[in-house]
Amino acid sequence: MAGITPGESRQRELWRRLDTVMDPELDESVVAMGFVESATVATDGRVAVAFRLPTYWCSPNFAFLMLEDLRDALTGLSWAPQFQLTLRDHLMGEEINAALAAGQSFDEIVGRLAPDADIRGLRETFSMKAFKRRQEAVLLAARASGIADAAILRLTCAELGTLEAPVARYLAALAARFPDHHAGASAFVTWEGAALRADDLPRYMAALRSVRINMEFSGALCRGLRESRYHEVVRGEDGEPTLADFVLGRAGVSEMQEQGRR
Amino acid sequence: MFKTPDGKEIFVVDGHTHFWDGSPENQRNIHGKQFIECFYGYHTALSPKEQLWAKEKFERYTADDLYHDLFIDGPDDVAIVQSTYLKDFYKKGFNTIERNFEVAQRCPERFIVNGAFDPRDGEKAIEYIHFMKETYDIKGVKMYTAEWNGASRGWKLTDPAAYRCFELCEKLGIRNIHVHKGPTITPLTRDAFDVADVDDAATDFQGLNWIVEHCGLPRLDDFCWIAVQESNVYGGLAVALPFIHSRPRYFAEVISELLFWLGPDRILFGSDYAIWTPRWLVERFWSFELPEDIAKERGVQLTPEIKEKILGLNAARLYDIDVAAKRASLARAPLSIAAE
Numbered sequence: 001m002a003g004i005t006p007g008e009s010r011q012r013e014l015w016r017r018l019d020t021v022m023d024p025e026l027d028e029s030v031v032a033m034g035f036v037e038s039a040t041v042a043t044d045g046r047v048a049v050a051f052r053l054p055t056y057w058c059s060p061n062f063a064f065l066m067l068e069d070l071r072d073a074l075t076g077l078s079w080a081p082q083f084q085l086t087l088r089d090h091l092m093g094e095e096i097n098a099a100l101a102a103g104q105s106f107d108e109i110v111g112r113l114a115p116d117a118d119i120r121g122l123r124e125t126f127s128m129k130a131f132k133r134r135q136e137a138v139l140l141a142a143r144a145s146g147i148a149d150a151a152i153l154r155l156t157c158a159e160l161g162t163l164e165a166p167v168a169r170y171l172a173a174l175a176a177r178f179p180d181h182h183a184g185a186s187a188f189v190t191w192e193g194a195a196l197r198a199d200d201l202p203r204y205m206a207a208l209r210s211v212r213i214n215m216e217f218s219g220a221l222c223r224g225l226r227e228s229r230y231h232e233v234v235r236g237e238d239g240e241p242t243l244a245d246f247v248l249g250r251a252g253v254s255e256m257q258e259q260g261r262r
Numbered sequence: 263m264f265k266t267p268d269g270k271e272i273f274v275v276d277g278h279t280h281f282w283d284g285s286p287e288n289q290r291n292i293h294g295k296q297f298i299e300c301f302y303g304y305h306t307a308l309s310p311k312e313q314l315w316a317k318e319k320f321e322r323y324t325a326d327d328l329y330h331d332l333f334i335d336g337p338d339d340v341a342i343v344q345s346t347y348l349k350d351f352y353k354k355g356f357n358t359i360e361r362n363f364e365v366a367q368r369c370p371e372r373f374i375v376n377g378a379f380d381p382r383d384g385e386k387a388i389e390y391i392h393f394m395k396e397t398y399d400i401k402g403v404k405m406y407t408a409e410w411n412g413a414s415r416g417w418k419l420t421d422p423a424a425y426r427c428f429e430l431c432e433k434l435g436i437r438n439i440h441v442h443k444g445p446t447i448t449p450l451t452r453d454a455f456d457v458a459d460v461d462d463a464a465t466d467f468q469g470l471n472w473i474v475e476h477c478g479l480p481r482l483d484d485f486c487w488i489a490v491q492e493s494n495v496y497g498g499l500a501v502a503l504p505f506i507h508s509r510p511r512y513f514a515e516v517i518s519e520l521l522f523w524l525g526p527d528r529i530l531f532g533s534d535y536a537i538w539t540p541r542w543l544v545e546r547f548w549s550f551e552l553p554e555d556i557a558k559e560r561g562v563q564l565t566p567e568i569k570e571k572i573l574g575l576n577a578a579r580l581y582d583i584d585v586a587a588k589r590a591s592l593a594r595a596p597l598s599i600a601a602e
Contacts, residue, residue, distance in 0.1 A: 055296075210486070220512070224307025228303040
């Protein structure tokens with residue numbers, strides 16, 4: 001892989017940045033969901049990103065959150081380029097794109113287009129749901145590995161590392177919620193910061209499960225609808241890797257060469 | 263009627279069906295185009311491959327298609343056909359009560375035609391409810407709270423204008439209020455499919471049955487919480503059930519939650535035809551078994567008796583269908599259509 005050109009390097013950085021943006025309702029990367037239709041870097045460094053959602057009717061409030069994060073991600077690019085961010089095929093597309101092009105802040109945009117919307121409150125709600133879903137994944141993994149409930153609740157953050165689960169994602173959510181939470185502290189606390197009791201764990205797990213059920217419903221629908229709308233194979237169990245997957249190192253070089261031969 | 267592999271005859275009431283016209287000729291604007299495309303997206307996203315329709319057929323299918331898919335190839339004994347007007351999107355409306363009543367005329371015994379009204383129309387809504395009762399003797403209505411109406415992008419069941427309408431429904435014996443509570447889409451400024459308003463409406467109108475279509479997904483927990491406290495709240499399985507094909511384990515979790523919170527007497531089958539056809543849904547549902555760990559976790563069962571309730575007996579109770587009498591009369595007049 002010698003001889004990466006500056007253009008390729010910028011392209012990689014761009015996709016990596018975009019991949020940090022989550023669909024807040026699903027807690028999945030907008031790149032993995034296929035919402036980034038295109039992301040290009042011109043020879044003069046200027047960036048153009050086209051963003052799309054699974055349906056014309058997708059909640060504009062959710063679009064606001066993702067576009068705000070996308071804009072932050074683009075602002076953080078190392079070569080500080082001019083960029084154009086466009087929302088495609090959406091009910092509110094025209095108004096939102098005009099506001100984006102005019103460089104309005106999201107508070108201004110939301111204030112004008114959705115004066116009743118509580119976008120900050122919505123963000124908080126989604127952060128809570130993502131926290132709970134990530135926590136459930138780790139708790140289930142701990143149970144599956146045979147640890148008793150009482151012992152699970154005694155695990156510290158540092159001790160989670162051995163589990164087969166997306167521990168890093170959970171710890172990131174935990175750190176975002178409780179910046180002072182240290183590695184030696186209990187790994188499992190409620191969103192409100194309370195300790196968990198073993199005898200209360202079944203009830204607590206049921207509540208986490210219902211959060212996941214709702215999020216999975218939305219995630220499955222979004223994937224299916226997007227696939228249907230844009231007639232593309234969604235990357236999944238049998239999906240083919242996309243350019244972004246190569247850039248982000250999710251797919252191997254051999255697959256890339258294989259695809260290049262087609 | 264659905265015949266099980268061991269020969270038992272199961273009475274099927276399909277609680278949620280449509281006879282729409284979403285064709286380009288009927289589309290008023292881009293929204294009409296995008297609306298039917300979104301439906302088609304649901305169809306293609308969750309149907310087994312062999313059940314997929316061409317877009318043109320999906321936009322506007324015939325009355326014969328409907329009879330065939332519901333009653334001849336399909337297992338429905340009775341279909342509840344819901345009305346959704348969407349006149350801001352479609353010139354003649356999407357599926358109006360007139361259109362539904364007409365399709366029901368060929369075999370009226372097999373249809374329950376539900377109406378619809380928009381409380382934001384004020385006095386006109388009141389008059390329209392009277393009209394529907396007198397003309398079509400409706401027993402239920404479908405409420406679509408995210409419908410556009412002029413500058414308005416949605417309404418709530420608890421709006422005072424809506425309460426006036428529900429008072430009239432109760433008085434006239436229109437007892438079954440189907441409420442669409444589904445995935446989050448527009449309107450812009452609030453979540454019109456938030457289920458919280460069902461809680462208040464169901465408390466304030468104990469004489470009405472509140473059937474929450476799509477179980478409020480993706481707000482299943484909110485919905486279940488409300489349903490536990492309000493015994494006149496029911497869950498419609500449309501949209502949840504097709505997951506039985508693509509994600510059976512996920513469907514098991516959803517139905518287990520419903521069984522745990524609502525119990526087996528308040529869950530209703532609905533195909534959401536023509537988004538999905540009832541035959542494959544009923545076949546899969548009948549042969550479906552809860553994975554042991556999920557059943558154990560929630561302490562619920564999905565026995566043949568419970569499936570029979572969900573597939574028809576629960577809805578029959580809401581719509582005063584005498585199952586034995588209906589079975590006998592349907593058997594005396596077998597359905598046939600020329601278009602084969």
